[in-house]
Amino acid sequence: MTNLIYAYTIAGKDAEPWERTVGKRRETGTGLIKIGQTTKAKARTRIKQQLGTAYPNMEGVEILLEEVAERADGTTFTDHEVHAALVMEGVRCWGGEWFEVTVEEVRAAINKVKLGTPFDPKRTESFELRPEQTEAVDLTAAYFRAHACEKHPPRFLWNAKMRFGKTFTAYQLAQRMGWKRVLVLTYKPAVLDAWRDDLLRHVDFAGWHFVDRETPLAEAAERLAGNAPVVRFVSFQDLFGKAPDGQVKAHNESILATKWDCVVIDEYHFGAWRDSARDLYDPTEAKLAEVEEPEEWVTDDELEMVTAANLLYLSGTPFRAITGGEFTEDAIFSWTYVDEQSAKQHWDDPGRSNPYLDLPRMAIYTYDLGSEALAYAEDGEFSGFSLSEYFKASKVDEGRDAERGTYAFEDPGRVSEFLEMLRGKLSDQMKMQVTAKKAPFPYEDPVFTAAIEHSVWYLPGVASCFAMRDLLETHPYFRGFEIVVAAGRAAGQGAEAKPPVEAAIGKATRGGSSGSITLSCGKLMTGVTVPEWGAILMLRSLKSPETYFQAAFRVQSPWSYLDGENNLDVRKPSCYVFEFDPNRALALIAEYGTQLSRETSSTPSKSLGKLLAYLPIFGFTGGSMQQLDATEVLDWATAGIGAAALARRWDSPLLVDVNQRTLAAILEHPELLRTLEQVEDFRALVTNAEHVVTSTKVLTKAKRDQGELDPDQKRQQRESSKQIREIREKLQKFLARIPVFMYATDFREEALKHVIESLDPALFERVTGLKIEDFKTLSDLGLFNAARMDAAIYQFRQFERASLEYTEIEASNTEERRVGLWNRTMRG
Numbered sequence: 001m002t003n004l005i006y007a008y009t010i011a012g013k014d015a016e017p018w019e020r021t022v023g024k025r026r027e028t029g030t031g032l033i034k035i036g037q038t039t040k041a042k043a044r045t046r047i048k049q050q051l052g053t054a055y056p057n058m059e060g061v062e063i064l065l066e067e068v069a070e071r072a073d074g075t076t077f078t079d080h081e082v083h084a085a086l087v088m089e090g091v092r093c094w095g096g097e098w099f100e101v102t103v104e105e106v107r108a109a110i111n112k113v114k115l116g117t118p119f120d121p122k123r124t125e126s127f128e129l130r131p132e133q134t135e136a137v138d139l140t141a142a143y144f145r146a147h148a149c150e151k152h153p154p155r156f157l158w159n160a161k162m163r164f165g166k167t168f169t170a171y172q173l174a175q176r177m178g179w180k181r182v183l184v185l186t187y188k189p190a191v192l193d194a195w196r197d198d199l200l201r202h203v204d205f206a207g208w209h210f211v212d213r214e215t216p217l218a219e220a221a222e223r224l225a226g227n228a229p230v231v232r233f234v235s236f237q238d239l240f241g242k243a244p245d246g247q248v249k250a251h252n253e254s255i256l257a258t259k260w261d262c263v264v265i266d267e268y269h270f271g272a273w274r275d276s277a278r279d280l281y282d283p284t285e286a287k288l289a290e291v292e293e294p295e296e297w298v299t300d301d302e303l304e305m306v307t308a309a310n311l312l313y314l315s316g317t318p319f320r321a322i323t324g325g326e327f328t329e330d331a332i333f334s335w336t337y338v339d340e341q342s343a344k345q346h347w348d349d350p351g352r353s354n355p356y357l358d359l360p361r362m363a364i365y366t367y368d369l370g371s372e373a374l375a376y377a378e379d380g381e382f383s384g385f386s387l388s389e390y391f392k393a394s395k396v397d398e399g400r401d402a403e404r405g406t407y408a409f410e411d412p413g414r415v416s417e418f419l420e421m422l423r424g425k426l427s428d429q430m431k432m433q434v435t436a437k438k439a440p441f442p443y444e445d446p447v448f449t450a451a452i453e454h455s456v457w458y459l460p461g462v463a464s465c466f467a468m469r470d471l472l473e474t475h476p477y478f479r480g481f482e483i484v485v486a487a488g489r490a491a492g493q494g495a496e497a498k499p500p501v502e503a504a505i506g507k508a509t510r511g512g513s514s515g516s517i518t519l520s521c522g523k524l525m526t527g528v529t530v531p532e533w534g535a536i537l538m539l540r541s542l543k544s545p546e547t548y549f550q551a552a553f554r555v556q557s558p559w560s561y562l563d564g565e566n567n568l569d570v571r572k573p574s575c576y577v578f579e580f581d582p583n584r585a586l587a588l589i590a591e592y593g594t595q596l597s598r599e600t601s602s603t604p605s606k607s608l609g610k611l612l613a614y615l616p617i618f619g620f621t622g623g624s625m626q627q628l629d630a631t632e633v634l635d636w637a638t639a640g641i642g643a644a645a646l647a648r649r650w651d652s653p654l655l656v657d658v659n660q661r662t663l664a665a666i667l668e669h670p671e672l673l674r675t676l677e678q679v680e681d682f683r684a685l686v687t688n689a690e691h692v693v694t695s696t697k698v699l700t701k702a703k704r705d706q707g708e709l710d711p712d713q714k715r716q717q718r719e720s721s722k723q724i725r726e727i728r729e730k731l732q733k734f735l736a737r738i739p740v741f742m743y744a745t746d747f748r749e750e751a752l753k754h755v756i757e758s759l760d761p762a763l764f765e766r767v768t769g770l771k772i773e774d775f776k777t778l779s780d781l782g783l784f785n786a787a788r789m790d791a792a793i794y795q796f797r798q799f800e801r802a803s804l805e806y807t808e809i810e811a812s813n814t815e816e817r818r819v820g821l822w823n824r825t826m827r828g
Contacts, residue, residue, distance in 0.1 A: 001148075001480055002040065002041050003038075003039055003045050003068065003069045003076045004037065004038050004040070004042075004066055004067065004068060004069060005036075005038070005065075005066075005067050005068075005069045005079055005082060005110055006036055006037070006038065006039055006043035006047065006063065006065060006066045006067075007033050007034065007035050007036075007063075007065040007066075007103065007106050007564070008034050008045070008047055008061060008062060008063045008064055008065075008128075008564070009031055009032060009033050009034065009061075009062050009064060010034075010051075010055070010060055010061050010062070011060035011061075013031065013032040013098070013536055014029060014030075014031045014032070014062065015030060015031065016030065016032050016675065018031075018032070018092070019031070020032070020089070020090055020091070020100065026677075028049075028332075029100065029101075029102055029366075031102075031498065032094065032098045032099065032100060032101070033064060033080060033098070033099050033102075033106060033488045034095055034097050034098050034099075034100060035079055035083065035086075036050075036079050037069065037078055037079035042066075042600045043060070043063060043066045043565065044063060047063065048063065061653050062564070063101050063564040063565050064106070064564040065103060065106055065107065065564050066109075066477070066564060066565045067110055067114075070112070070114075071114055071115075072115075077113050080098070081113045081439055081512075081796060082106070082109050082110055082113055083097070083099075085109040085113055085119065086099055086101060086105065086106070086109045088119075089109070089119050091105065094303065094739050097538040099346035100569065101543070102121065104121040104122070104124050104580070105121045105647070107120045107121075107124035108123070108124055109124065111123075111124065111126055111203050112115075114126075115203055116208050120203075120206065120777075122200060122201065123200065123201055123202065123205075123206060123327070123540065124203070124205055125201045125202040125203065126201075126202070126204075126775035126824055127171065127205045127590075129168075129172055130165070130355050130356075131343070132164070132167070132241040132339065132343070133165055133169040133172070135333070135707065136158060136160070136169055136173075136333045136335070137166060137169060137172050137173045137539055139333050140156050140173055140312065141173060141176050141521070142241070143156050143330065143331060143717070144156065144177065148309075153309055153310055154310055154311070155310050155311040155312075155313065155326075155327065155331060156310075156311070156312055156313065156327075156331050156332075156333070156431065157268070157313045157314075157315070157317070157326075157327045157331060157332045158312070158313070158333050158334070158335075159315060159316075159332055159333065159334040159335070160313050160314070160315075160316060160333070160334070161316050161335060161337050161340065161553065162316050162529075162553050162554075162556065162557065163359060163556070163557055163558065164316075164335050164340075164599065165342075165661040166266070166314045167191075167194050167195050167198040167199075168198045168202065168315070170312060171198060171199060171204075171205055171208075171231075172204070173262075173312070174229070174261075174262065174597065175204065175205070177261070177262070177310075179229065179262055180227075180228075180229045180230070180259050180261060180263035181224070181229070181230055181258060181259070181261050182230070182232070182260065182262050182263075182264065183231075183232050183234070183260045183262070183263045183264065183308070184231060184232070184233045184234070184259060184263075184264045184266060185234060185235070185236055185239065185263060185265050185266065185306075186236065186265075186266040186267050187236055187237075187266070187267045187268075187779050188234070188235075188266070188267045188526060189235040189237070189238070189493075189495070190493075190495035190528050191266060191267065191562065192212060192233055192495070193495065195210070195231070195233050195266075196210050196212070196233070199231055206227070206467060207228055207229065208229045208230070208231060209223045209228055209229070209230045209231070209357055210230075210231050210233065211223050211224070211230055211231070211232045211233070211696075212232070212233040212234070212332045212638060213234065213238060213251055215251075217250065217251055220251070221254055222234075224254050224258055228797055232254075232255060232258075234252065234255060235660055238252065239246045239252050239255060239306075243552070254645055256305055256306065258307070258315055259307045259308075260306065260308045260311070261308075261309050262308060262309065262310040262311070262312055263306055263308040263310070263311050263312070263316060264312045264313075264580045264661050265311065265312070265313045266314045267314070267523075267526065268313045268314060268315040269403055273661075273666065276756070280516040298618075304730070313327075313706075316549075316550065316553070321458060324545060329820070334756055335617065337362070337553070337611075337612050337614065337655065338557070338613075338614055338615075340356060340359055340612035340613055341356075341359070341361060342614065343356055344356035344357065344359060345614075345667060352794070356511045357560075357568060357570060358558035358559075358560035358568060358570045358572075359556070359558050360534075360555075360558065360559075360572050360573055360574055361573065361575075361578070361687050362477050362552075362555075362556050362574070362578040362612065362614075362615050363574065363575075363576055363577075363578060363616045363617070363618065364517065364552075364576070364585065364589075364617045364618070365440070365442075365576060365577070365578050365579065365617075365618045365625075366579040366580070366581075366582040366585055366586065366614065366617065366618065366619045366620065367421075367439070367441075367578070367579070367580050367620045368582055368619075368620060369390075369418075369421075369580055369581075369584070374524075377664070382698055382755065383640075386541045386581075387460065387538070387539055387540050387541045387580060387581050388460035388540050389541075390411075390414070390458065390539075390558055390580075391409065391415065391460055391464045391468075391539050391540065392409065392410045392464065392593075393407050393408060393409045393410065393461070393463040393464040393466070393467035393468075394407065394408065394463050395407050395463055395709065395747045396408045399729060406470075406807070407463050407464075407467040407470060408467055408470075409464070409467050409468075412467075412471070413464045415467075415471060416471065417466075417828075418580075419472075419475060419478065421441065421442060421445050421470070422442050422443045422444075422537075423443045423445030424443075424445070433628035435738060438738070439515040439620040439625035441482075442455075442537070442576075442578050445476070448535065448576060448727065449669075450534065451534030451535045451566070451574060451575055451576050452515070452534060452535045452576075453508075453514070453515035453516075453532075453534065454508070454515050454518075454530075454532040454533050454534060455461065455515070455516075455517055455518070455533060455534065455535040455555075456504055456517075456518040456519075456520055456533050456535075456536050456537075456554065456555070457518070457520070457536070457537040457539055457541055458517050458520060458521070458525065458536060458537065458540055458551055459519055459520065459521050459539050459540055459635065460521060460539070460540035460541070461487075461488075461540075462488045462521060464484060464521065464539075464540075465485050465486075465487040465488070465519040465520065465521055466488075467484050468519050471483050472517065478517070480513060480514035481508070481513060481514045481515050481516055481517045482505070482507050482513050482516040482517070483516075483517050484500050484501050484504045484516065484517070484519065485505075485516045486500070486501060486518050486519065486520040486521050486523045486524050486696070487519060487520055487521045487652065489520070491523055493523075494596040495528055497520075498524060498526075498530065501518050501524065501530055502530070504516045504518070505530075505532050512550060516532075517532070518530075521540065523577070524554070525547075525550060525551045525568055526550045526551075526554075527730040529554075529557045530554070530557070530560035531554045531557055531558065531571075531572070532559055532571075532572075533557075533575075534553060534555060534559075534572050534574075534575050534576070534578045534808050535555055535575060535578060536551060536554060536555045536576075536577055536578070537578045537583070538551070538552075538577065538578065538580065538585065541581065541584060542588070544579065545588045545589075545591050548585075548588045549588075553578045555575040555576070555577070556575050558570075558572065559571040559572040559755075559808065560572070564613055570609075582619055583814055586617070586619075586628075586633050588634060589611075589617070590608070590633055596761065605630045605631060606630070609629070609630040610632055611626070612629065617633060619632075632695075638656035651702050655732070655735055655784065655789055656728060656732070656783055656784060657733045657782055657783060657784070658724055658727050658731065658783070659724075659806060660693055660696045660697070661693055661782070661784050662692045662694070662781055662782050663685075663689040663693050663727075665781040665782070666689060666778070666783070667690055667693065668779055669677075669777060671721060672774055672777050672778075673686050675771065675774050679707055679721045679769055679770060679804050680769075682730060682731075682734070682770070683730070683763055685730065685731070688724070688726060688727055689727070691723060692720050692724055692727075693721070695716055695717075696720060697715060698716075699717055699720070711817075734770065735784075749792070749827070750788045750792070773803075773805065
């Protein structure tokens with residue numbers, strides 16, 4: 001039999017003011033609430049019986065709460081027990097069941113009776129772990145216990161997409177392990193609210209304290225000295241930055257003096273950028289990116305300043321950490337978008353509502369801007385169409401306000417045409433391409449109407465954001481939207497840029513505007529959630545799959561409400577990524593599939609197939625829009641690849657990991673260094689490595705101590721960067737010979753690393769000039785990026801296979817044929 005506790009109010013009573021005194025506190029509020037009990041299936045039925053003819057259509061009645069009145073052990077409780085709990089807290093009752101109380105206080109009273117937790121109106125959440133969260137806690141707890149006696153603290157990685165609930169799950173792990181002191185270290189201070197709210201609002205963590213930078217020193221010290229469990233939150237930038245006198249900041253001294261049961265490293269992928277030289281991905285934007293979202297790596301030496309029994313790493317896109325071998329297979333828990341959407345689709349627990357219902361399904365729509373777009377190409381390694389060039393802008397007038405000056409696109413006419421295309425108004429060139437039914441466009445097709453109401457446009461730079469603002473504000477259609485520029489110093493860092501976006505969304509909702517458009521070139525693209533965003537327009541060139549998917553999944557956050565009767569109002573069932581450089585987007589997705597296949601021991605095609613089952617991709621080209629399958633994605637991503645393009649990819653700096661860590665490891669092998677000195681391509685590595693390692697450590701410490709490098713140190717930094725480039729260029733020259741070796745060897749079904757080291761070493765030494773043992777050592781030290789090598793080899797094999805099939809050398813049925821990648825083989 002159903003047993004429900006319900007609460008409601010009616011017109012008139014909802015406006016009655018009240019006040020009460022609890023201890024020495026005087027509390028005031030508005031509205032009386034009726035609290036009752038029923039055995040009917042829905043509280044609405046019982047309430048309608050109560051109110052009789054006074055409210056025949058329930059107009060003027062607001063149902064505030066409906067909860068099952070059953071404890072975990074199966075016993076039930078009554079509304080009288082809830083009434084008694086409220087009266088015990090000083091709440092006044094009128095007419096038997098009407099109370100001067102807030103909804104939060106009613107929930108707190110129900111939790112006290114139901115769960116036995118203390119009455120706390122701020123701590124009213126009582127949701128349970130989802131199945132995958134339980135699995136994460138089980139695996140991690142078992143791993144930490146199994147490795148508790150080792151010399152170094154055990155390290156575990158949660159590779160879990162956004163909305164997995166990393167904060168809540170980490171706290172449940174702390175409960176399971178019996179931890180009392182947990183330190184949360186993050187590269188993104190904007191995530192503070194999530195860590196604080198999950199701890200202080202959920203009934204499971206009653207008695208825990210949250211301490212951050214704003215907590216008074218005396219209170220923080222008292223909490224850490226007491227017996228109650230404490231979570232201390234701090235950013236890497238704050239903890240390892242120094243006070244003006246060069247010492248540890250006063251509010252951080254207790255952190256270094258405490259022995260932590262666990263240190264949680266949040267948003268770890270930003271640290272994993274560490275020595276990967278992000279400018280390799282987007283050289284034209286390196287300086288801007290540093291201003292928009294500064295990212296610094298904390299060295300192992302600095303991290304060792306914090307005493308921890310366990311280390312838990314959290315990230316949604318830790319590709320480098322996984323492929324770099326930083327975590328063993330049994331020390332990783334993964335939860336992907338595919339896992340989430342599959343769980344949503346196949347939920348079959350009749351006793352529990354589907355916890356994934358409000359997680360939107362995503363789709364990607366790609367648009368080919370036409371042949372004229374090829375004029376917007378960037379020079380150098382990543383030659384080809386560039387959205388960053390297409391939307392390039394600059395400041396043309398300083399104006400009174402440095403950031404509110406006048407900005408203009410280099411080709412405003414082209415951008416204006418682009419805005420018209422978004423509404424389905426095609427240029428003459430695109431009209432000529434249309435051979436079938438016109439494709440759906442973001443601001444024209446009804447299927448996108450709800451999602452596009454609030455969107456974010458990801459642009460190449462601050463100037464582009466302001467130039468786009470000026471263009472939109474004067475456009476006859478787009479000026480109906482609230483436009484927000486979340487870019488530049490004035491917008492603030494991290495979460496500081498969020499309130500203006502929320503204000504614009506609120507204004508659009510209240511004022512009847514068409515919606516809101518947020519213009520960003522980096523801010524709010526990680527660590528911050530804006531539930532109302534239903535679409536993102538990718539208007540800049542991104543070279544890294546991590547950055548691309550971090551941005552894309554911003555719009556996949558749920559936007560839903562649970563009303564008083566526990567009905568879930570899902571406001572965003574679908575969300576969209578609108579992409580205007582199909583080759584770039586699909587190449588990143590193909591690379592994602594290749595990297596994912598490393599984790600799942602599958603083929604890129606099969607990994608992509610699973611992804612596309614829940615993340616459909618539509619391509620507009622040749623005048624029509626079609627849904628792409630895995631083969632088409634891989635074909636499109638490698639479209640037009642010839643010998644020259646392949647050669648450029650094998651001359652890519654992304655294939656090698658030249659950084660402080662790898663160079664330091666090489667320096668520990670003096671015999672290897674002596675051998676490498678005899679090989680021309682590796683001479684720069686030997687000559688520059690020691691200087692780079694020493695210089696990097698000195699400059700990192702100087703930047704933290706001083707806040708900014710002095711002119712001499714900046715010159716030293718430039719010299720160190722130059723030396724790294726020289727090492728990289730020499731290694732690229734070496735790797736450029738690998739395709740020659742792949743063409744010459746007969747072992748195409750074996751992993752290339754195995755072929756080099758065991759099957760055809762003599763040929764490799766002749767082609768490259770490097771001895772096998774030295775190659776093996778360099779490989780083991782992590783100098784070659786395995787994931788990138790996999791992608792490059794796979795594309796080479798695809799090109800080679802097509803060539804051989806064309807000449808009828810290759811067998812027609814290759815579905816089950818083995819393909820050798822870098823250090824593994826796969827089918828297909």
